[in-house]
Amino acid sequence: MDFKTLVPGAGGAAAVAADALLVVVGGDAVPAALPKALATACQQLVNEGDFDFKAGRTAWTAGVDGVKARRVVFSWAADAGVPAFRKAVAAGLGLLKGGGAAHAAVLSAGAAAPDAAAAEALVAAVTEASYVYRATKPSAPAAGKLKRVSLLVEKSQAAAADAGLKQGQGIAAGVELARECANRPGNVCTPAYLAAEAKKLAKAPRIKAEVLERKDCEKLGMGSFMAVAQGSAQPPKFIVLRYSGGAKADAPVVLVGKGITFDTGGISLKPGAEMDEMKFDMGGAASVLGAFKALAELQPPVNVVGLIPATENMPGGKAVKPGDVVTSMSGQTIEILNTDAEGRLILCDALTYAERFTPTAVVDIATLTGACVIALGHHRSGLFSADDALAQALLDAGERGGDPAWRMPVDAEYDEGLKSNFADMANIAGRAGGAITAAMFLKRFTGKYRWAHLDIAGTAWKSGAAKGSTGRPVPLLVHWLLAQAR
Structure with missing residues (x-):
């Protein structure tokens, strides 16, 4: 997709040569700033009951006198x-799907000013609406x-909007990679597949990849x-x-992504219903790969390490059993109930391996608990951290990126x-408090650095008719990473 800013000429938006013109309107009446031809068309749709100034309303018309675009959509x-x-x-793009428009122009009238943030949001909306999974x-x-x-945009807005479009495209490339990895079935997206994707990323400037095998991990x-x-x-x-x-x-920041490429539950077997969705249990790993894809595109001045422990969780004669005790890399022992x-x-x-990088901060990302879905639903990810500054920085980053989180407690009593x-x-x-006690378990391994945990079990994928990452x-x-570079 080609995203550009366009400063209209003397005829304004009505004179823009595009297949479709999407007009985002705000307020409770036809915006006064609209060119006369567009204002007339909008008012006519209102008069005919095809459009009003209420949530989710859209309408389109074609062949508008004085408007060069063949189709005009109001949202x-x-x-x-x-x-x-x-x-x-x-919502407006929904009316263009399946049509013949190859070039769409977008005008904001009475809605958000076309600044860097709005430009980035435009890219996110368009790329999300146009994504189609077809790998299998x-x-x-x-x-x-x-x-x-x-x-x-107006001429004075062009530079900021251009920067927003560029940043939006870099982030969109990362989101697409994450979706592509997570949407692939478990027989395709194996630990080896994730490792291969990491090596592909290492072909970009400033990125290196290393893959530790079973013997390496045992030795550690x-x-x-x-x-x-x-x-x-x-x-x-x-x-x-x-x-x-x-x-x-400069010390790096570290991202740690859970990479369970399929989760049966192991000996504590999950119910069969919707178990297919456990291919999404590597959503944390996918998000780390996606973040590195965006870094490759945007090339910010920051050092970042990504760690992805990748495996399946399967039952079988060799599988770990409830009641088994294992020794972690930290030396702490764990009873697996x-x-x-x-x-x-x-x-x-x-998280223990992350210590060797002497990081300024570590953020782990995981589809960790169904309890977080119960607590927060599917809109906000759960954020856990004892560090107020780090937690606030991540919350702010989520708001800027249209990817919100909600801070959860990590009180010692849990x-x-x-x-x-x-x-x-x-x-x-x-x-009780299952998402919190899961975070408290992880917290026991993070005493040597600033740490935050993102539980994305409710936000990494959708179920039902819209099933997908x-x-x-x-x-x-x-x-958040871009803010570290400032």
Whole structure:
């Protein structure tokens, strides 16, 4: 998709030569700033009952006198904020799907000003609406005809909007990679597949990839990670990515992504219903790969390390059993009371491995608990951190990227449930506050650096008719990484 800014000539938006003109309108009446021909067309649709100034309303008309675009789409924005603008653009694009428009121009009238944030949101809306998974589905519909999108701006707005479009395209590339990886079935997206994707990323400037094999992990003492991996015929991979955009002396930030490429629950077998969706249990790993793709595109001056412990969680004669005790890389022992609480078992060794980079901060990302879905639903990811500044920076990044999170508690009292009679800790506590006690388990391995945990179980994918990966929280992560470079 080609995204550009366009400064209209003397005739204004009505004179723009495009196949379609998408007008995002705000307020409770036809915006006074609209050119007369567009204002007349909008008012006519209102008079005929085809359009009004209410949430989700869209309408289109064709052959408007005085308007060069063949089709004009009006879409209402609830307010002048960027999230409302993004929703209105997405709704308006729905009327262009399946049509013959190859070039669409977008005009904001009474809605968000076309600044950098709105430009980035435009890219996000368009790329999300145009994404089609076809890797294992040859019968998937062909890509739409839309190839070019122009954001109409005044000359004074062009530089900021151009920067927003560029950043948006970099983030969109990362989101698409994350979606592509997570949408692939478990027999395709194996640990080896994730490792291969990491090596592809290493072809970009400033990125290097290293893949540790089973013997390497055993030598390092990753007993917890290896316990989960021992039930699978697929070899585990511990993937290390490095992006060196900052000064050599600058300490990196570290992203740790849960890479369970399929989760049966192990011996603590999950119910069969919707188990197919457990191919999405590597959403954290996918988001790390996506963040590195965005780094490759944007090349910010920051140092970043990505760690992905990747394995399947399978039942079988060699699989770890409830009641088994394993020794983590940190030396702490863990009683595995439930083999379906495996994500924390692979993450804890990765969090210990992160110490060697002397990081300024570590953020782990995981589809960790169903309890987080119950707590927060599917709109906001769960954010856990004892560091107020780090937590706020991540929350702010999520708001900027249209990828919101919500901070959850990490009070010491929640740690009590992890006590074990046979090991330093158990891998689960009671049902109450399950997302929090999972975070408290991880916290035990992060004493040497600033740390935050993102539970994306409710946001990494959608179920039902819209089943598929969302690519979240790539936008949040990239905005946070870009802020480290400032």
